[in-house]
Amino acid sequence: MRSDDDLEALFAEARRAPSSVSPELMARVLADAAAAMPRPRLAGGPAAAGIGEPPGWWPLLGGWPAMAGLAAAALAGFWIGVAQPVPVVLLDSFAEAGQAVELFGLEDPLARWEP
Amino acid sequence: MSGAPADQPDLSLSGADPAADLLALYASGDPGAARALAESLLPRVLAQANRMLGDAAEAEDVAQEAMLRLWRAAPGWRREGGRVSTWLYRVVANLCTDRLRRRRSLPLDDAAEPPDPAPAPLSRMEEADRLRALSDALARLPERQAQAVALRHLEGLSNPEIAEAMDIGVEAVESLTARGRRALAAILGSRRSELGYEE
Numbered sequence: 001m002r003s004d005d006d007l008e009a010l011f012a013e014a015r016r017a018p019s020s021v022s023p024e025l026m027a028r029v030l031a032d033a034a035a036a037m038p039r040p041r042l043a044g045g046p047a048a049a050g051i052g053e054p055p056g057w058w059p060l061l062g063g064w065p066a067m068a069g070l071a072a073a074a075l076a077g078f079w080i081g082v083a084q085p086v087p088v089v090l091l092d093s094f095a096e097a098g099q100a101v102e103l104f105g106l107e108d109p110l111a112r113w114e115p
Numbered sequence: 116m117s118g119a120p121a122d123q124p125d126l127s128l129s130g131a132d133p134a135a136d137l138l139a140l141y142a143s144g145d146p147g148a149a150r151a152l153a154e155s156l157l158p159r160v161l162a163q164a165n166r167m168l169g170d171a172a173e174a175e176d177v178a179q180e181a182m183l184r185l186w187r188a189a190p191g192w193r194r195e196g197g198r199v200s201t202w203l204y205r206v207v208a209n210l211c212t213d214r215l216r217r218r219r220s221l222p223l224d225d226a227a228e229p230p231d232p233a234p235a236p237l238s239r240m241e242e243a244d245r246l247r248a249l250s251d252a253l254a255r256l257p258e259r260q261a262q263a264v265a266l267r268h269l270e271g272l273s274n275p276e277i278a279e280a281m282d283i284g285v286e287a288v289e290s291l292t293a294r295g296r297r298a299l300a301a302i303l304g305s306r307r308s309e310l311g312y313e314e
Binding site: 003004006007010011013014015017019020021022025026028029030032033034036037038039 | 141142143144146149150152153154157158161162165166169171174175178179182183186187189190242245246249268269271296299300301303304310
């Protein structure tokens with residue numbers, strides 16, 4: 001099994017192979033670490049968010065559920081603002097039961113997503 | 116039985132992982148933790164890459180890339196996923212087999228020569244050639260075999276440790292190392308005189 005003995009000798013030689021970290025390599029690795037490091041939180045003031053973390057005042061506003069409602073209200077306000085108003089229909093035309101009057105040319109912003 | 120190199124970390128299953136503690140500090144914005152981690156982990160990472168690649172320049176590239184992946188993994192690091200050292204064994208092994216795979220597609224004349232400003236004694240030159248021949252032979256193995264053989268015979272990991280690093284069963288490790296070792300012996304056996312082994 002000489003080839004097996006020789007292979008074992010080669011493995012042993014590889015295990016003994018010297019390697020040392022050069023100052024240049026260490027500097028590159030630390031530069032990468034600095035570039036990739038999440039931003040630290042600031043003590044005593046508004047918290048600077050780390051990667052994936054919301055700021056400290058986030059829970060005070062109600063978090064994501066509140067933000068969803070705020071976003072919906074903002075979107076509705078936007079559409080109302082850009083929609084072209086139509087003349088207000090006189091009250092007489094309300095005589096027919098069940099008649100629906102469209103006061104604003106609102107386009108359903110979610111219509112395109114309806115199945 | 117292969118002996119472990121002196122730079123081997125303690126892989127005992129004590130549950131404590133100081134590297135994970137440092138990684139959490141780094142993720143919270145502590146620059147001192149980065150230096151402590153680099154000083155602790157980089158030598159071992161570089162040594163593993165050097166043993167598997169037999170090329171100092173390539174080993175440095177792999178080591179830097181492995182540490183970069185660690186920095187990026189820090190914010191989402193989960194201790195229950197295993198130790199930092201085990202994760203690094205896997206990352207370095209994968210990066211090395213990526214490099215070895217690229218070697219297979221290079222014509223022999225285009226293989227990069229390692230820079231050597233000082234003339235090396237004949238014994239050192241032969242050793243470098245042998246280590247390069249070992250990594251070239253590893254490059255010819257299926258990647259999982261090459262990784263298992265390297266982790267077993269170059270890094271001195273036990274079969275359970277290799278199983279954890281490669282995320283496979285212990286039986287699979289035994290099969291991979293046995294087949295890989297036989298294949299290496301066959302590949303290198305034809306080059307014995309060239310490698311300096313007497314007939």
